Amino acid sequence: MGDGARHIPEATVSRLPVYLRSLAELLDDNVPTVSSERLAEMAGVNAAKVRKDLSYLGSYGTRGVGYEVEYLAFQMSRELGLTRDWPVAIMGAGNLGQALANYGGFTDRGFPVACLIDADESKVGTRIHGIPVYAPADLPGLVQELGISIGIIATPATVAQAVADHVVASGIKSILNFAPTVINVPEGTFLRKVDLALELQVLSFYQEHRTPDRV
Amino acid sequence: MGDGARHIPEATVSRLPVYLRSLAELLDDNVPTVSSERLAEMAGVNAAKVRKDLSYLGSYGTRGVGYEVEYLAFQMSRELGLTRDWPVAIMGAGNLGQALANYGGFTDRGFPVACLIDADESKVGTRIHGIPVYAPADLPGLVQELGISIGIIATPATVAQAVADHVVASGIKSILNFAPTVINVPEGTFLRKVDLALELQVLSFYQEHRTPDRV
DNA sequence: GGTGCTTTGTGAACGTGTGCACGAGCGGGG
DNA sequence: CCCCGCTCGTGCACACGTTCACAAAGCACC
Numbered sequence: 001m002g003d004g005a006r007h008i009p010e011a012t013v014s015r016l017p018v019y020l021r022s023l024a025e026l027l028d029d030n031v032p033t034v035s036s037e038r039l040a041e042m043a044g045v046n047a048a049k050v051r052k053d054l055s056y057l058g059s060y061g062t063r064g065v066g067y068e069v070e071y072l073a074f075q076m077s078r079e080l081g082l083t084r085d086w087p088v089a090i091m092g093a094g095n096l097g098q099a100l101a102n103y104g105g106f107t108d109r110g111f112p113v114a115c116l117i118d119a120d121e122s123k124v125g126t127r128i129h130g131i132p133v134y135a136p137a138d139l140p141g142l143v144q145e146l147g148i149s150i151g152i153i154a155t156p157a158t159v160a161q162a163v164a165d166h167v168v169a170s171g172i173k174s175i176l177n178f179a180p181t182v183i184n185v186p187e188g189t190f191l192r193k194v195d196l197a198l199e200l201q202v203l204s205f206y207q208e209h210r211t212p213d214r215v
Numbered sequence: 216m217g218d219g220a221r222h223i224p225e226a227t228v229s230r231l232p233v234y235l236r237s238l239a240e241l242l243d244d245n246v247p248t249v250s251s252e253r254l255a256e257m258a259g260v261n262a263a264k265v266r267k268d269l270s271y272l273g274s275y276g277t278r279g280v281g282y283e284v285e286y287l288a289f290q291m292s293r294e295l296g297l298t299r300d301w302p303v304a305i306m307g308a309g310n311l312g313q314a315l316a317n318y319g320g321f322t323d324r325g326f327p328v329a330c331l332i333d334a335d336e337s338k339v340g341t342r343i344h345g346i347p348v349y350a351p352a353d354l355p356g357l358v359q360e361l362g363i364s365i366g367i368i369a370t371p372a373t374v375a376q377a378v379a380d381h382v383v384a385s386g387i388k389s390i391l392n393f394a395p396t397v398i399n400v401p402e403g404t405f406l407r408k409v410d411l412a413l414e415l416q417v418l419s420f421y422q423e424h425r426t427p428d429r430v
Numbered sequence: 431g432g433t434g435c436t437t438t439g440t441g442a443a444c445g446t447g448t449g450c451a452c453g454a455g456c457g458g459g460g
Numbered sequence: 461c462c463c464c465g466c467t468c469g470t471g472c473a474c475a476c477g478t479t480c481a482c483a484a485a486g487c488a489c490c
Contacts, residue, residue: 010477016416018413036438043397048480049477051437061439062485062486063436063439065437080419088415098314099311100314100411106411176415180236182233182258190418195232196318196321197320199407200303201235205296206405207364225447250467250468261448263451267469269469276469278466279455280468
């Protein structure tokens with residue numbers, strides 16, 4: 001079946017980056033092919049899931065052999081849209097915003113931090129960890145000039161919705177929200193959230209309800 | 216019935232902190248009761264889900280009226296184990312570790328950062344944002360003295376597994392992993408992960424596969 | 431060229447999560 | 461005291477995700 005009509009389940013999409021990271025490791029070690037079993041072990045899932053997930057991308061494996069690492073990595077990068085860079089704008093140059101700007105993990109993986117945006121006049125015009133700080137009003141122009149496609153919200157919760165509205169109005173279609181609050185975006189805008197305290201609260205729950213009957 | 220034998224689904228557990236945050240807002244505004252519909256709107260889910268989720272905690276609502284905000288918030292805090300503080304140790308005093316130590320959102324929500332742990336001798340003994348830095352070997356003692364119950368891994372991926380092993384060996388039962396790699400923990404240890412680049416890659420995927428047939 | 435070993439790709443069964451729709455129960459008003 | 465309107469609690473049906481199990485297909489060796 002050619003290339004077209006697949007719909008990849010959301011759960012699978014969330015695992016693709018993990019597989020891709022594993023493949024990158026294998027590439028570094030010059031491993032030519034990998035079985036679903038080995039890949040499953042590296043990605044921390046089971047082999048059947050790996051095979052089903054990869055089958056959504058197409059039939060890139062060889063029975064009796066496994067998957068060619070380099071080819072699979074390329075196909076997966078293409079599918080994830082990682083064959084080009086996606087510049088991001090970080091909204092909010094406070095603690096969290098600065099920390100994210102300084103965190104190298106984004107640029108490394110093809111998401112260069114193009115700018116920081118902050119309403120504080122005293123920060124505008126400066127550079128933080130080498131990244132220029134602009135005013136909110138500059139955002140639409142920056143989106144055009146720098147091809148910014150993703151906005152990262154690292155503001156206090158109180159202004160997060162207003163900031164998100166501004167990000168959307170500036171022409172950005174994807175938002176990653178770090179503010180500990182629910183934000184709403186119009187149809188056609190993609191939103192994901194990272195809630196740091198939430199993760200700790202979930203851990204707290206399971207620790208409190210430690211294995212029901214075992215000590 | 217009563218209080219005992221419920222098993223709360225994982226998906227529900229992940230939403231409880233969101234409800235709790237909404238309830239805290241209502242408390243601030245002195246709102247005495249709230250309907251499942253209003254709470255659903257605040258939490259960004261639908262009303263049926265709210266009612267089903269809350270029913271796992273017990274029958275704390277009143278038909279025809281709604282839920283008493285203060286009482287529900289208390290019951291939920293209790294269920295989540297948030298009636299006491301859970302001190303955390305941050306493993307790794309690099310970029311990310313320092314940023315997390317400086318991020319106030321943890322302490323605010325009952326997860327005080329008790330210490331930073333780093334292998335770099337030149338950092339050990341100093342304070343970063345007021346938080347003392349210790350050597351890895353000090354961890355077991357700190358767990359005992361300070362009652363540390365959660366380890367946050369903010370090290371490079373290359374050493375994350377070794378660090379996790381050390382955290383487990385030191386008596387910590389819950390781990391939040393920020394390192395971009397899969398780590399394995401023994402049965403009985405709770406593990407959650409936050410993968411920043413992964414979130415961006417997922418956004419990249421959906422942006423690349425923008426709404427199939429619409430422009 | 432055939433035989434046997436290996437590993438993929440996938441149909442089918444199972445389990446978890448979601449959403450509807452409605453009965454049950456409470457409060458208020460007459 | 462009864463009736464009416466409101467909102468919770470939940471059984472049921474459906475969708476989504478996971479796992480199993482096995483046929484299909486390639487490779488290697490003889």
